[in-house]
Amino acid sequence: MTLYHFSELDSTNAECRRRLNAEDRFFVVADVQTAGRGRHGKSFYSPLGGLYMSYAFHPSEGAVSAVGITTYAAVAVTDAIEEITEIRCGVKWINDLFLEGKKVCGILAEAVDEGVILGIGINLVPAAVPDELHSVVGWLGRPDIRDPLAEAIARRLLDYRPGDISHMNAYRSRSIVLGKRVRYPWAGGEREGLAVEIDDSGALHVEGACGRDVLRAGEISLSGIS
Ligand code: BTN
Numbered sequence: 001m002t003l004y005h006f007s008e009l010d011s012t013n014a015e016c017r018r019r020l021n022a023e024d025r026f027f028v029v030a031d032v033q034t035a036g037r038g039r040h041g042k043s044f045y046s047p048l049g050g051l052y053m054s055y056a057f058h059p060s061e062g063a064v065s066a067v068g069i070t071t072y073a074a075v076a077v078t079d080a081i082e083e084i085t086e087i088r089c090g091v092k093w094i095n096d097l098f099l100e101g102k103k104v105c106g107i108l109a110e111a112v113d114e115g116v117i118l119g120i121g122i123n124l125v126p127a128a129v130p131d132e133l134h135s136v137v138g139w140l141g142r143p144d145i146r147d148p149l150a151e152a153i154a155r156r157l158l159d160y161r162p163g164d165i166s167h168m169n170a171y172r173s174r175s176i177v178l179g180k181r182v183r184y185p186w187a188g189g190e191r192e193g194l195a196v197e198i199d200d201s202g203a204l205h206v207e208g209a210c211g212r213d214v215l216r217a218g219e220i221s222l223s224g225i226s
Helices: 012-020 066-083 143-158 169-171
Strands: 002-009 026-033 051-057 090-092 095-101 103-113 115-122 181-186 189-199 204-210 211-215
Touching: 002 012, 012 026, 012 051, 012 103, 012 115, 026 143, 051 103, 051 143, 066 090, 066 095, 066 103, 066 115, 066 143, 066 169, 115 143, 169 189, 181 204, 181 211
Parallel strands: 002 026
Antiparallel strands: 026 051, 051 115, 090 095, 095 103, 103 115, 181 189, 189 204, 204 211
């Protein structure tokens, strides 16, 4: 396993991209990120004390679905956390891990010309988070597990085979969304309904006043958590 460790980086995903032309199947970990990236162009606050890691590879068999690898990673990370700490996180569709109503981990898959980059950020300890994140951010409370956790996650990611959907039952079983009322952006507005299914493609099916909507991407909100 090739794993590069840095005390500080702009972003582990960015570092993977710089290396991906020349290398395949490697990991990058940083103690701190100065320009951590989140989904939808947001930044990902990455102070000392968290685990910030990325995995980069060249897909050998055709196109890799961002949803496929993201759902795989959500299962891989929840399993790795449970193996090491016995803490069981839940998955908020599509790829946020929650503990006691707070987000403890975000996952960002990027398909670039050079290959696929999967970034994972896990809050291990409480940090001085910006005010607007106070009600949202949680942590595992285990600063001591960073290196074994990175190793346990990496082991699982190396087993990923594009197109394989055998992790989807595990993904569904960790969902904190199924059976709950959710709000979601739809056709320029917002809709609300009951989350009834996550199919094998990772799409979320929601039953509402207008029938069934099938969500393939985007952010949803659950009452009580964002
Ligand atoms: C999200 O919740 O919006 C996704 C956050 C992904 C953050 C991780 S931290 C390691 C990797 N490097 C980045 O710049 N982003 C990802």
